[in-house]
Amino acid sequence: MLSYILKRIGQSALVLIIVGLVAFSMFRFVGDPIDNMLGQERTMEDVERLRAQLGLDQPFPVQYFKFLSNAAQGNFGVSFRQGRPVADIIAERAPATLELAAVSAILAVGVGIALGVFTAIRRDGFMANFIMSASLIGVSLPTFLIGILLIYVFSVELGWLPSFGRGETVKIGWWTTGLLTESGLKALILPAITLGLYQMTLIMRLVRSEMLEVLRQDYIRFARARGVSERTINFRHALKNTMVPVITIIGLQLGAIIAFAIITETVFQWPGLGLLFINAIQFVDIPVMAAYLMMISLVFVLINLAVDILYAFIDPRLRVSA
Amino acid sequence: MFKFTTVLLLTTALAAPVMAKDFKFAATTDPQTMDPHAVNSAPVLGFLNNVYEGLVRRGKDMAIEPALATAWEPIGEGEGWRFTLRQDVTFHDGAEFNADDVVFSYKRASDESSDTRSWFAPVSDVVKVDDYTVDIMTNAPNPIFPDSIANWMMMDSGWAEANNAGLPDKEAGNYATLNTNGTGAFKVTAREPGLRTVLEPHGGWWGEVEHNITRAELTPIQNPATSLAALLSGDVDFINPVPIQDVARLKQNRDVSVIQGIEARVIMLGFDQQEGASEGGNGSSDLFLDPKVREAVAKAVNVPAILQTIMRGNAEVASQLVSPAMRGFSAANATPYAYDPEGAKALLEEAGVAGASFDLKCPNNRYLNDEAVCQAITGMLAQAGLSATLDAMPVQNYWPELRADNFDMYLLGWSPGTFDAEHPIRFLGSTPNEEKKLGSWNFGGYSNARIDELLPMIQSEIDDIKRQAMLDEAAKIMQDEVAYVPLYVQPLVWGARSNIELTQRPDNFFILRWVTVN
Numbered sequence: 001m002l003s004y005i006l007k008r009i010g011q012s013a014l015v016l017i018i019v020g021l022v023a024f025s026m027f028r029f030v031g032d033p034i035d036n037m038l039g040q041e042r043t044m045e046d047v048e049r050l051r052a053q054l055g056l057d058q059p060f061p062v063q064y065f066k067f068l069s070n071a072a073q074g075n076f077g078v079s080f081r082q083g084r085p086v087a088d089i090i091a092e093r094a095p096a097t098l099e100l101a102a103v104s105a106i107l108a109v110g111v112g113i114a115l116g117v118f119t120a121i122r123r124d125g126f127m128a129n130f131i132m133s134a135s136l137i138g139v140s141l142p143t144f145l146i147g148i149l150l151i152y153v154f155s156v157e158l159g160w161l162p163s164f165g166r167g168e169t170v171k172i173g174w175w176t177t178g179l180l181t182e183s184g185l186k187a188l189i190l191p192a193i194t195l196g197l198y199q200m201t202l203i204m205r206l207v208r209s210e211m212l213e214v215l216r217q218d219y220i221r222f223a224r225a226r227g228v229s230e231r232t233i234n235f236r237h238a239l240k241n242t243m244v245p246v247i248t249i250i251g252l253q254l255g256a257i258i259a260f261a262i263i264t265e266t267v268f269q270w271p272g273l274g275l276l277f278i279n280a281i282q283f284v285d286i287p288v289m290a291a292y293l294m295m296i297s298l299v300f301v302l303i304n305l306a307v308d309i310l311y312a313f314i315d316p317r318l319r320v321s322a
Numbered sequence: 323m324f325k326f327t328t329v330l331l332l333t334t335a336l337a338a339p340v341m342a343k344d345f346k347f348a349a350t351t352d353p354q355t356m357d358p359h360a361v362n363s364a365p366v367l368g369f370l371n372n373v374y375e376g377l378v379r380r381g382k383d384m385a386i387e388p389a390l391a392t393a394w395e396p397i398g399e400g401e402g403w404r405f406t407l408r409q410d411v412t413f414h415d416g417a418e419f420n421a422d423d424v425v426f427s428y429k430r431a432s433d434e435s436s437d438t439r440s441w442f443a444p445v446s447d448v449v450k451v452d453d454y455t456v457d458i459m460t461n462a463p464n465p466i467f468p469d470s471i472a473n474w475m476m477m478d479s480g481w482a483e484a485n486n487a488g489l490p491d492k493e494a495g496n497y498a499t500l501n502t503n504g505t506g507a508f509k510v511t512a513r514e515p516g517l518r519t520v521l522e523p524h525g526g527w528w529g530e531v532e533h534n535i536t537r538a539e540l541t542p543i544q545n546p547a548t549s550l551a552a553l554l555s556g557d558v559d560f561i562n563p564v565p566i567q568d569v570a571r572l573k574q575n576r577d578v579s580v581i582q583g584i585e586a587r588v589i590m591l592g593f594d595q596q597e598g599a600s601e602g603g604n605g606s607s608d609l610f611l612d613p614k615v616r617e618a619v620a621k622a623v624n625v626p627a628i629l630q631t632i633m634r635g636n637a638e639v640a641s642q643l644v645s646p647a648m649r650g651f652s653a654a655n656a657t658p659y660a661y662d663p664e665g666a667k668a669l670l671e672e673a674g675v676a677g678a679s680f681d682l683k684c685p686n687n688r689y690l691n692d693e694a695v696c697q698a699i700t701g702m703l704a705q706a707g708l709s710a711t712l713d714a715m716p717v718q719n720y721w722p723e724l725r726a727d728n729f730d731m732y733l734l735g736w737s738p739g740t741f742d743a744e745h746p747i748r749f750l751g752s753t754p755n756e757e758k759k760l761g762s763w764n765f766g767g768y769s770n771a772r773i774d775e776l777l778p779m780i781q782s783e784i785d786d787i788k789r790q791a792m793l794d795e796a797a798k799i800m801q802d803e804v805a806y807v808p809l810y811v812q813p814l815v816w817g818a819r820s821n822i823e824l825t826q827r828p829d830n831f832f833i834l835r836w837v838t839v840n
Contacts (some may be wrong), residue, residue: 029719030718030719031716031717031718031719031720031722032718032719032721032722033718034721035717035718035721035722036718037361037492038361038362038437039361039362039363039437039438040362040737040739040749040763041362041437041440041441041739041749041762042437042440042762043440043756043759043762044725044756044762045756047725053493054493078493078494078495081354082354082355082495082499082515082516083354083355083360083491083492083493083494083495083499084495084499084500084515089515092514093516148547148551151548151551151555152551155551155552155555155557156551156554156555159555159556162555162557163548163551163552163554163555163557164541164543164548164549164551164552164557165541165557266544266545266548267545267547267548268548269541269542269543269544269545269548269549269552271516271517275516275544276516278544279516279544282544282687282716282718283718284718
C-alpha cells in the first residue's frame with residue numbers, strides 16, 4: 001500500500017512539472033504584458049528596459065526553470081498587474097472559490113444521489129419521469145446561460161437575491177467567509193446552483209443507471225427471495241455497490257468544480273480564483289496565470305490520489321490485492 | 323418602554339434619508355494601484371482624481387481650473403511657470419500641504435521608476451520660492467504646461483517617507499500601492515484589490531461640497547451582462563460602460579438613465595508607409611506609400627454607415643486626429659473625407675493598384691466593437707476594389723504585432739493625454755525618433771519634414787493665435803497627405819439609476835464630487 005502511494009505521488013509530481021512546462025510554452029501566445037504595464041506615453045526604451053527587468057526577453061525554458069526554482073522555495077513571484085506577491089493574492093481569493101465549490105459540491109452530491117436513487121426505485125412513476133426530463137436542462141444548457149437566466153429571474157425581475165458579488169464577509173484569521181452573514185448566504189445561492197447544476201444532474205443520472213444495473217443483479221434477487229426488506233436492499237446492498245463508479249466521477253467533478261468555477265465566477269463577479277485567472281489572462285499577468293495553473297493541477301492530482309485511496313476502502317477486493 | 327422604542331424608530335426613520343447616501347458604482351477595470359505616480363493609465367488616474375489632487379484640475383467642460391494652486395503665470399519670456407499654492411489645505415491624515423510637497427511630488431513623479439515621467443520631459447527644475455510659491459522651470463517656453471499636469475497629483479512628502487514609499491514601485495509594490503493620503507474630496511477607507519474600494523468624504527476638504535455621498539463603493543465588474551443586471555436590479559447605482567447594443571433597451575426603462583457623450587478618443591486607420599519594411603504583410607508592401615491609395619481608402623470607407631449600424635448612432639464622424647472638444651482642434655479642417663466609392667475606384671486605377679491585396683490588422687477587445695468595425699471596413703474596401711484580409715486579435719497580441727511592423731493597414735484609437743491637438747502630432751505625426759522620444763506610436767512610419775519642423779514651434783509658442791495657425795497647418799498637411807484616416811470619435815455611454823445626478827466628462831473620468839443621490 002505504501003509503495004503504491006509513493007509511486008502515485010511520484011507520478012503526480014511529474015504531471016505537475018509537465019503541466020507547468022506546457023503552460024509556460026503557451027504564455028507567449030497569450031500576448032505581451034508590457035503595453036498594459038506602461039502607459040500611452042512610453043518609449044521603446046521603456047519597453048525594452050521593462051522586458052529585461054521582468055526577464056521576458058529570455059527563452060521560455062529559462063523562464064520556466066526560474067519559476068520552478070522559485071516556486072519550490074514558496075515564492076510565486078509578484079503579479080504584474082497588482083504589484084503584490086502572487087501567494088498573497090491567491091490566499092486572499094481562495095476562500096471565495098473554495099466556499100462556493102464546497103457548497104456546490106454538497107448540493108450536487110446530496111441532491112444528485114437522492115434524486116438518482118429515487119428515480120431508480122420509482123422508475124416508472126410520474127415524478128421520476130418529470131425529474132429525468134427536467135435534468136436534461138441541467139446537462140444541456142451552458143453554465144453562463146443558466147447563470148444569466150437565474151440573475152434575470154431572481155435579481156432583476158423578482159429582486160430577491162443579489163445579482164453579483166459575495167455579499168458581506170467575516171474575517172476569521174486569514175480566511176474570509178460569507179457563510180456567517182445574511183447577505184453572504186443570499187449571494188451564495190445563485191452561483192452555487194449555477195456551478196453545481198451540471199454536476200448534480202450528472203451524478204443523478206449516473207446513480208440512476210448504476211442503481212438500475214445493480215438492481216438487476218442476482219444477489220439482489222436472492223435477497224428479495226430471502227425476504228430482506230426493500231429498504232435494506234435498496235440502501236444497504238444496492239446503493240453501496242453503486243457507489244464505486246460514482247465516487248470516481250464525484251472526485252473528478254470536484255476538481256472540475258474548482259477549476260471551472262471560472263465561468264460562474266465571471267458571470268456573478270464572484271471574487272474567487274477563477275475571476276482572478278480571467279483577469280490575469282486579459283492583462284497577461286504571467287506570474288498569476290502560472291501559479292493558478294499549477295495550483296489547479298495540484299488540486300486535480302491530489303483529488304485523484306484521494307480517490308484511488310478511497311477505492312481501497314470501499315472495495316475490499318482492492319485492499320486484499322494491494 | 324413602548325414610547326421609547328417609537329421615538330427611537332421615528333428618529334431613525336427621519337434620520338435615515340438624510341444620513342445614508344450610499345453610492346455603489348461599477349467599472350470594467352479595477353484601478354491596478356493606488357499610487358498616483360506609478361502608472362499612467364486612465365482607470366488609475368480617473369479613480370485617483372477623487373482622492374488626490376493636482377495643482378490644477380479639469381472642470382466639467384474639461385477646462386483647466388485652480389485646485390491646489392490658486393493662480394499661475396508664465397515667468398519672464400517663458401522660462402517657466404510660477405504657481406501660487408492654496409493655503410490651509412490638509413491631507414487626509416491631517417498634515418498640511420505646502421511647497422515642499424510639490425517639490426517632492428515632482429521628484430517622485432518624474433523619477434525613472436514612474437510611468438508619469440514623460441509629463442515632465444519639458445521641465446528642467448522645480449524650485450520652492452517660499453512655502454506657498456513654486457517655480458516650475460521649463461527647457462523651452464511651454465504654453466500648455468498647466469494643461470499637461472492636471473493629472474499630476476500631490477503626495478505628502480512626510481507621509482511617503484514615513485511609510486517608505488518615497489518612490490513608486492510598480493514591480494513589487496509598496497505602502498502607497500494599497501494606501502492613499504491625498505488632499506481630495508474623498509479618502510479611501512478600505513481597499514481590496516480587484517474586489518472593492520470604499521471611499522468616504524474627507525472632512526477637511528478645502529473646496530465647496532456639491533455631492534451628498536456619505537460612502538461610496540467601487541466594485542469592478544468585468545462581464546458587461548453582469549454589470550447591466552446589477553444596475554437593473556439596483557445592486558449598483560452606476561455602471562461604465564453600458565454595452566452599445568443595450569442602450570436602446572435601457573432607455574425604455576424608467577428606473578435607469580443612460581448618459582451619452584463622446585469620448586476624447588478618435589478611432590483611425592493607419593498605414594505602413596515605410597519602404598519595403600513590411601515583412602509580415604501579404605504582398606504589395608509599398609502599396610500605401612502612394613498618398614493616392616491612402617486617399618482612395620478614405621473615400622471608400624463609409625463612416626456614417628458604420629456609425630449607424632455598428633455604433634447604433636452613438637458616435638460622431640471625425641475629421642482629424644482630435645475631437646472637437648479638445649484644445650487646438652482645427653476648425654478650418656473640420657470636414658471629414660466624403661464617402662465616394664467611384665472616386666476611390668478612379669484613384670486606384672490612376673495609381674495602378676486596382677485589385678491589390680493586403681492585411682488589415684485589428685484588435686478585438688480594445689475599442690468599442692473594434693472587430694465589427696474592421697469587418698465592415700474590409701467589405702467597403704472590397705467594393706472599391708481593394709482586397710483586405712482582416713486579422714483581428716486581442717490587444718495583448720496586437721501591440722507586439724504593430725511594433726514588429728507586421729501590418730499593411732491597422733486600426734488605432736488615440737486619446738490625447740493633454741487634451742490638446744499637439745499630443746497626436748507628437749506621438750502619431752512625427753517621424754519616429756527614439757532619441758527625441760517622438761513618434762513612438764507612429765507604427766506606420768509616416769514622415770513629413772514640415773510636421774517635424776512645426777512640432778517644436780507649436781510646443782513653445784505662447785501666443786494662442788499663432789499656435790492655432792500652426793496646428794491648423796499641421797492638421798491640413800496630415801489631412802491632405804492622408805497620414806491617417808480618422809474614422810469617428812468613440813462614444814461614451816454611462817448608465818445610472820434614475821435617482822442619481824452626475825456629470826460626464828469627455829475623458830471618461832468619473833468624478834464623485836459631482837454626484838448627487840436623490
